[in-house]
Amino acid sequence: METCQVCQRDKPRTQAPLGLLKPLPIPERPGESLSMDFMDTLVTNKSGMCYVYVIVDRFSKYARLVAMPATAKTEYVIKLFKENWVRDFGLPKSTVSDRDVRFTSQLWKAAAAEQGTQLQMTSGNHPEANRQAKQLNRAVQHLLRHYIEPIQVDWDEKLALIASLYNNAVHSATGVSPNILLLTFKPRLPLHFLLPENQHSTAPGTLEFAYRFEQLMQQAVEQMHKAQAAMIEYENKHRRTSTFQVGERVWVKSSELGQEHGISRKLMPQYFGPWEILDVVGDEPDGPSYVIRIPRHLRTYPIFHASKLALFEETDQFPSRRSMLPPTMDGEVDIDDIVDHWEMPVPRPTGRGRPPKLKLQYRVRFRHHTDPKEDRWFTREELMQTAPQVVAHYEKSLQKGKRQIIKD
16 A cells, blocks of 8 residues: 555655756866765775775866775774875865765864865765766776685785776776876876887976866866766656655655664665655755755764655555554664763652653764764663664663663
């Protein structure tokens, strides 16, 4: 039945996704805007690394690939970014990333504010969002298959080679290699020694060099506009106009809200919610994103593209029917642990009435966050609605005497 809440939550939608897509504008020059992502290789190497930190310049398509552990905290990611990009190419005006908790943390936002960098956190599963990094992920996986050993544990040793091959190859979106657009020259390779080029190269700083590079930049921009127009035309053939309104309740795709520990992604509900639409974001009426009132403990960017939402169908056909939905988010999404709690002061009633029931608040620490300033306090009622497993585990440790209650 269309109005069954369980069916709405668990069944996949077969219709075309909602929202016509509008790609991000093309940057004005190299180094101005970056795309970032974390690619899981699913193989832990000898040094304990299993992720690749992918940084891509959205104009030139130049890429840096950095091995990192799965447990890397926000501070470590900031350090990698400074050492592998800022040191060589300076600070970008903007960065595009997905909803990883390290990118949504207050520490990352503070670092970006200090550097004068605008954060654009979007969904990584449609072309309007983190397309550059997602495309490079596929290219890196493809190239790694050619060079790694059968046991696959040496993948990190090949990242420098993979980055060199990618940055020296002609990119389909620009018509030139990333190295030429960002570095203004093509680095010498062993083949240049064996097969020297016959083309005369102009010296940097000359008028001829500046004229040729300006022509190259204009050609690259024209090529990117053509590629973008073709992508828009193709993608919007398979999409529908979004008509969501502020105040309506919608379902949000579970893939947008992080991974739960020990929970099978294939067996998870297709959607979570329903939650209220608070605002419409963007100038395009046909392809907007929406601000959603998600539970406070879900440390994610609250803006979702229409293609990641589904309308909640309400009905009064069976007014006495109870909801068959379990708690909205019954797991550990992005929560590392409850680290503290205290008894909230409750006014005592006058007379001989029954003493009021104690109210508890819990301090939650989030995954990949080590700074106590990132912790947040929630009432027990709030967490029971969204993360009852975490509460049950903590309260069990209280009963065993492993924790102490902090009284006001």
